[in-house]
Amino acid sequence: xxxxxxxxxxxxxxxxxxxxxxxxxxxxxxxxxxxxxxxxxxxxxxxxxxxxxxxxxxxxxxxxxxxxxxxxxxxxxxxxxxxxxxxxxxxxxxxxxxxxxxxxxxxxxxxxxxxxxxxxxxxxxxxxxxxxxxxxxxxxxxxxxxxxxxxxxxxxxxxxxxxxxxxxxxxxxxxxxxxxxxxxxxxxxxxxxxxxxxxxxxxxxxxxxxxxxxxxxxxxxxxxxxxxxxxxxxxxxxxxxxxxxxxxxxxxxxxxxxxxxxxxxxxxxxxxxxxxxxxxxxxxxxxxxxxxxxxxxxxxxxxxxxxxxxxxxxxxxxxxxxxxxxxxxxxxxxxxxxxxxxxxxxxxxxxxxxxxxxxxxxxxxxxxxxxxxxxxxxxxxxxxxxxxxxxxxxxxx
Amino acid sequence: xxxxxxxxxxxxxxxxxxxxxxxxxxxxxxxxxxxxxxxxxxxxxxxxxxxxxxxxxxxxxxxxxxxxxxxxxxxxxxxxxxxxxxxxxxxxxxxxxxxxxxxxxxxxxxxxxxxxxxxxxxxxxxxxxxxxxxxxxxxxxxxxxxxxxxxxxxxxxxxxxxxxxxxxxxxxxxxxxxxxxxxxxxxxxxxxxxxxxxxxxxxxxxxxxxxxxxxxxxxxxxxxxxxxxxxxxxxxxxxxxxxxxxxxxxxxxxxxxxxxxxxxxxxxxxxxxxxxxxxxxxxxxxxxxxxxxxxxxxxxxxxxxxxxxxxxxxxxxxxxxxxxxxxxxxxxxxxxxxxxxxxxxxxxxxxxxxxxxxxxxxxxxxxxxxxxxxxxxxx
Numbered sequence: 001x002x003x004x005x006x007x008x009x010x011x012x013x014x015x016x017x018x019x020x021x022x023x024x025x026x027x028x029x030x031x032x033x034x035x036x037x038x039x040x041x042x043x044x045x046x047x048x049x050x051x052x053x054x055x056x057x058x059x060x061x062x063x064x065x066x067x068x069x070x071x072x073x074x075x076x077x078x079x080x081x082x083x084x085x086x087x088x089x090x091x092x093x094x095x096x097x098x099x100x101x102x103x104x105x106x107x108x109x110x111x112x113x114x115x116x117x118x119x120x121x122x123x124x125x126x127x128x129x130x131x132x133x134x135x136x137x138x139x140x141x142x143x144x145x146x147x148x149x150x151x152x153x154x155x156x157x158x159x160x161x162x163x164x165x166x167x168x169x170x171x172x173x174x175x176x177x178x179x180x181x182x183x184x185x186x187x188x189x190x191x192x193x194x195x196x197x198x199x200x201x202x203x204x205x206x207x208x209x210x211x212x213x214x215x216x217x218x219x220x221x222x223x224x225x226x227x228x229x230x231x232x233x234x235x236x237x238x239x240x241x242x243x244x245x246x247x248x249x250x251x252x253x254x255x256x257x258x259x260x261x262x263x264x265x266x267x268x269x270x271x272x273x274x275x276x277x278x279x280x281x282x283x284x285x286x287x288x289x290x291x292x293x294x295x296x297x298x299x300x301x302x303x304x305x306x307x308x309x310x311x312x313x314x315x316x317x318x319x320x321x322x323x324x325x326x327x328x329x330x331x332x333x334x335x336x337x338x339x340x341x342x343x344x345x346x347x348x349x350x351x352x353x354x355x356x357x358x359x360x361x362x363x364x365x366x367x368x369x370x371x372x373x374x375x376x377x378x379x380x381x382x383x384x385x386x387x388x389x390x391x392x393x394x395x396x397x
Numbered sequence: 398x399x400x401x402x403x404x405x406x407x408x409x410x411x412x413x414x415x416x417x418x419x420x421x422x423x424x425x426x427x428x429x430x431x432x433x434x435x436x437x438x439x440x441x442x443x444x445x446x447x448x449x450x451x452x453x454x455x456x457x458x459x460x461x462x463x464x465x466x467x468x469x470x471x472x473x474x475x476x477x478x479x480x481x482x483x484x485x486x487x488x489x490x491x492x493x494x495x496x497x498x499x500x501x502x503x504x505x506x507x508x509x510x511x512x513x514x515x516x517x518x519x520x521x522x523x524x525x526x527x528x529x530x531x532x533x534x535x536x537x538x539x540x541x542x543x544x545x546x547x548x549x550x551x552x553x554x555x556x557x558x559x560x561x562x563x564x565x566x567x568x569x570x571x572x573x574x575x576x577x578x579x580x581x582x583x584x585x586x587x588x589x590x591x592x593x594x595x596x597x598x599x600x601x602x603x604x605x606x607x608x609x610x611x612x613x614x615x616x617x618x619x620x621x622x623x624x625x626x627x628x629x630x631x632x633x634x635x636x637x638x639x640x641x642x643x644x645x646x647x648x649x650x651x652x653x654x655x656x657x658x659x660x661x662x663x664x665x666x667x668x669x670x671x672x673x674x675x676x677x678x679x680x681x682x683x684x685x686x687x688x689x690x691x692x693x694x695x696x697x698x699x700x701x702x703x704x705x706x707x708x709x710x711x712x713x714x715x716x717x718x719x720x721x722x723x724x725x726x727x728x729x730x731x732x733x734x735x736x737x738x739x740x741x742x743x744x745x746x747x748x749x750x751x752x753x754x755x756x757x758x759x760x761x762x763x764x765x766x767x768x769x770x771x772x773x774x775x776x
Contacts, residue, residue, distance in 0.1 A: 381679070
């Protein structure tokens with residue numbers, strides 16, 4: 001414990017010395033630094049902060065240091081996270097490679113693949129996107145049809161992927177493809193990495209109800225993919241995908257931490273847009289009740305995050321609790337957006353132009369975007385199925 | 398913050414589970430009910446619980462306590478909720494003893510607390526006067542009289558009030574109902590002159606009483622704490638009670654939930670197990686989620702008591718409101734998912750349903766605690 005306290009002091013000192021003041025302010029969407037061949041830095045400070053964190057390996061604190069990571073254990077990584085939060089330090093680098101692909105390559109990749117891909121992710125040299133869902137394979141992911149045919153020295157890929165977030169900006173895509181069309185659903189699937197620059201790969205953005213177009217559809221037309229890009233065993237991609245989905249769900253359960261949104265939280269918004277009576281109570285009793293229900297639920301969820309961490313640390317891991325976090329995080333996240341909308345009243349109903357400030361417009365757009373949270377990464381209904389089956393052991397039909 | 402049990406606490410929980418399932422299963426409550434037991438709990442089993450150290454677990458060593466902390470007591474109480482074990486643990490050890498420990502003088506503490514620890518003395522907190530939990534609305538009058546005090550008024554829904562050896566009575570020595578100023582706590586003997594105690598038969602088969610005070614005189618040393626300044630002590634006592642009661646409710650809800658899930662796996666209809674129906678699976682999963690969130694809240698609430706944290710009032714309201722809601726959800730769903738037998742007296746699920754509603758009203762329903770939480774957070 002003393003070592004950890006010492007580590008905390010060192011981390012705090014280093015962050016104070018190295019994180020520019022401008023990088024300790026709340027981040028907007030435009031200010032995020034995303035990985036990629038052609039990285040865009042919104043400011044010199046953002047570049048400096050990214051480079052310092054990269055050189056320390058703290059873009060990926062828990063990855064092995066020989067592969068460009070920070071080499072920290074889970075407790076140390078938590079300390080770093082806490083100290084960054086305390087100082088308000090921005091996340092220096094955003095990428096699906098960090099959150100999702102990297103952990104899967106570290107677990108399932110061979111040495112060459114690790115050497116090839118992990119340092120590039122750690123340095124932010126490549127921007128990754130995900131190719132899982134297909135127009136005909138949503139919740140029933142395992143029915144996917146994108147075909148990768150074994151041509152001897154390479155795979156030939158044909159098909160299309162949908163909800164490929166930021167595919168129009170990504171350099172590479174990690175995909176689930178069907179390598180054995182005759183095998184049972186889950187058994188003929190493989191996990192393949194594809195260069196978006198390869199001939200035959202095209203991407204179209206999809207406009208969402210929020211007006212944004214982060215999500216895309218990506219098409220593969222006779223794309224030649226080297227065999228070295230297969231992660232894990234042939235036809236065993238489903239287990240890689242499941243491991244990776246766990247990371248995605250964990251990430252989504254923590255949503256709100258670093259996502260740009262309005263500068264106010266529900267309580268602040270309530271005080272500002274609804275106001276209090278002479279006893280200091282929110283003037284609208286119904287909204288006050290909605291607000292307090294959300295705040296209490298949020299606290300319970302936060303405590304549950306802590307509990308799962310402590311259980312892991314004390315070796316009493318109840319592996320089932322993490323399974324509920326995707327559901328509760330996204331469902332409560334949606335309730336929060338509905339609450340903000342209600343609290344702001346007319347001011348959260350603007351789409352564009354005058355009469356609405358930035359925070360108000362972000363509230364409107366955020367509310368619309370939040371509808372995707374309980375769909376992406378496994379719908380809430382699928383999460384409830386998983387709990388019923390794996391945790392409660394209820395019989396399957 | 399501790400959100401997991403340590404080795405000793407786990408051991409304590411296992412011991413409690415063994416003792417309770419062996420000696421005080423739900424069937425024991427049915428027997429108490431059917432035999433019209435005047436006390437509402439078994440004296441003999443209460444003595445056994447005291448021998449296991451449960452009455453002394455949170456008391457300081459100087460008063461013959463074990464000083465083991467509320468996290469440990471909470472683990473025991475949670476287990477007691479699983480079997481709906483009737484005992485004066487909440488009224489005596491949590492509410493009564495806390496009032497003396499947090500508000501009393503040295504003389505009161507050293508003469509009474511060791512007797513609580515040994516099981517010789519039972520206590521009850523006489524607080525409520527209206528139809529809902531409303532500590533500030535206390536109107537019962539205590540006037541200076543003959544060097545001591547004279548109490549007049551009525552108390553209702555006093556848990557174990559008909560059987561307790563001594564009562565801790567919340568009364569008003571100044572101010573008007575609704576004000577925090579002017580509340581005082583008094584120790585009154587259960588057989589005091591002018592005190593009438595009537596046991597009320599409650600739906601959960603446990604003990605609660607209506608008390609009537611008609612010129613009940615007590616001496617000056619019956620006063621616990623400062624005259625008219627009882628509010629902060631009372632709040633602290635109630636918060637401990639709320640957290641402990643919430644732990645009992647968690648135990649009850651977990652038991653009820655697990656029995657229901659087992660039933661879903663056993664019951665055949667339409668040629669399949671009913672647990673294979675998605676309509677039921679999703680509802681079961683939702684209950685599981687609510688229960689897991691509740692566990693985390695309870696752990697933190699007990700840590701807040703043991704670490705003397707300033708946010709205990711928030712955690713107590715969070716815990717009680719959540720368990721009110723979750724216990725209600727789980728007991729309603731348990732009855733519904735059991736179908737026809739769910740509404741029979743033979744099935745024990747009904748006992749959980751009944752206990753849940755009594756426990757909900759005790760020490761504050763959800764609306765009370767959400768209002769309190771909001772006010773504590775400044776909105």
